[in-house]
Amino acid sequence: MMEKGLEGQLKPPKRTAKDTVFTSLFRDKGYLLQLYQALHPEDASAKEEDLKIITLENIMAGGIFNDLGFLFKEKLIFLIEAQSTWTVNILVRVVLYLAKSYQDYIIWTGQDIYGSKKVELPKPEIYVIYTGRRKARPETISLAEEFFPGGECCLNVTVHMIYDGKKGDIISQYVSFTKVFDEQVKKYGLTVQAVRETISICKDRDVLKEYLSGRESEVVDIMITLFSQEEVWDMRERSVKKEAAVRATIEDGQDYGIPKEDVLAKLRCKYGLSEMDAKKQIELYWQ
Numbered sequence: 272m273m274e275k276g277l278e279g280q281l282k283p284p285k286r287t288a289k290d291t292v293f294t295s296l297f298r299d300k301g302y303l304l305q306l307y308q309a310l311h312p313e314d315a316s317a318k319e320e321d322l323k324i325i326t327l328e329n330i331m332a333g334g335i336f337n338d339l340g341f342l343f344k345e346k347l348i349f350l351i352e353a354q355s356t357w358t359v360n361i362l363v364r365v366v367l368y369l370a371k372s373y374q375d376y377i378i379w380t381g382q383d384i385y386g387s388k389k390v391e392l393p394k395p396e397i398y399v400i401y402t403g404r405r406k407a408r409p410e411t412i413s414l415a416e417e418f419f420p421g422g423e424c425c426l427n428v429t430v431h432m433i434y435d436g437k438k439g440d441i442i443s444q445y446v447s448f449t450k451v452f453d454e455q456v457k458k459y460g461l462t463v464q465a466v467r468e469t470i471s472i473c474k475d476r477d478v479l480k481e482y483l484s485g486r487e488s489e490v491v492d493i494m495i496t497l498f499s500q501e502e503v504w505d506m507r508e509r510s511v512k513k514e515a516a517v518r519a520t521i522e523d524g525q526d527y528g529i530p531k532e533d534v535l536a537k538l539r540c541k542y543g544l545s546e547m548d549a550k551k552q553i554e555l556y557w558q
Contacts, residue, residue: 291493291494292445292448292490292493292494293338293339293353293400293445294326294338294339295486295489295490295493296441296445296479296482297339297351298324299482300319300322300324301319302441302482303319303322303324303341304317304318304319304322305440305441306351306441306442307322307341307343307349308440309436309437309440309441309442310349310396310398317343321343321344322341322342322343323341323342323345324339324340324341325340325341325342325348325372325375325376326338326339326340326341327340327368327371327372338351338352338353339351339352340368340372342376342393343393345380345393346393346394347393347394347395347396348369348372348373348376348392348393348394348395348396349395349396349397349398350365350368350369350372350395350396350397350398351397351398351399351400352364352365352398352399352400353399353400353402353445353449354399354400354401354402354403355401355402355403355449356403357401357403357405359412359417359418361399361412361430362412362413362414362417362418362428362430363414363418365397365428365430366414366426366428369395369397369428373392376392376393377390377392396431397428397429397430397431398430398431398432398433399430399431399432399433400433400434400436400442400445400446401432401433401434402446402449402450408432408434409432410431410432411429411430411431411432412429412430412432413427413428413429413430414426414427414428414429415427434446444478444479445479447473447476447478448469448473448478448479451469451472451473451476451478452465452469455468455469455472463491463495466490466491466494466495467491470483470487470490470491513542516542517538517542517544517552517556518552518556520534520537520538520541520542521534521538521552521553521556521557522556522558524537525557525558531553531557534553534557535549535550535553538552538553
């Protein structure tokens with residue numbers, strides 16, 4: 272979902288390196304099968320061909336998309352996100368994900384929602400793999416309870432929260448990867464060294480070892496590209512904030528009757544503007 276930036280400008284959501292490794296990992300049907308088996312250990316007969324990836328990308332104005340969506344034998348539909356920041360807004364997002372996923376499924380299967388025959392839909396299961404540090408960790412969160420508490424509600428959806436997974440399974444390995452990455456970023460910042468140290472440590476600890484060994488250069492490229500994207504947007508955000516601060520200084524000076532010359536001097540001193548740039552800003556914002 273697009274966020275509102277300063278001055279109402281839109282900026283893209285920050286997709287972290289960890290989340291993108293998550294999507295890259297589970298595009299592989301072998302790892303996707305491991306994920307399904309971690310969620311349904313009772314089903315030992317599941318095979319890769321039983322799974323169909325239906326991840327949504329840019330499905331609505333504003334670019335709403337989910338991290339991972341897949342069907343199992345057209346009987347179960349799974350929507351899964353990985354997030355390190357706690358937010359109950361995931362409940363709103365999954366309602367949109369589910370509605371769009373069902374719409375696509377109905378079209379794909381050639382069913383008629385306006386006909387008298389009841390349409391057939393796969394049963395939904397919705398999960399969040401949470402990798403943050405929040406102490407309160409409920410097993411589930413509910414749309415009705417979070418957004419419409421204290422009475423009956425005609426709309427509800429429940430999200431199952433996953434925090435660690437079972438030792439050695441693909442979920443626990445992904446969570447371990449995120450923790451190692453966080454530790455390395457604390458040491459080295461968002462750098463190539465942090466990425467390479469993360470990969471090296473995880474391989475030594477047998478954490479996503481096969482995935483990281485087979486795709487090391489791809490993983491490095493994914494993470495570095497995301498760092499670059501965040502740097503560009505951080506620079507843009509700093510520029511927008513500076514522009515807003517300069518404008519506020521000029522408008523405040525005018526409101527309080529401060530001479531233009533004094534405002535000009537303040538712009539040059541406080542924001543490091545040249546005399547020419549400071550004059551341009553005053554011409555722009557001094558009404």
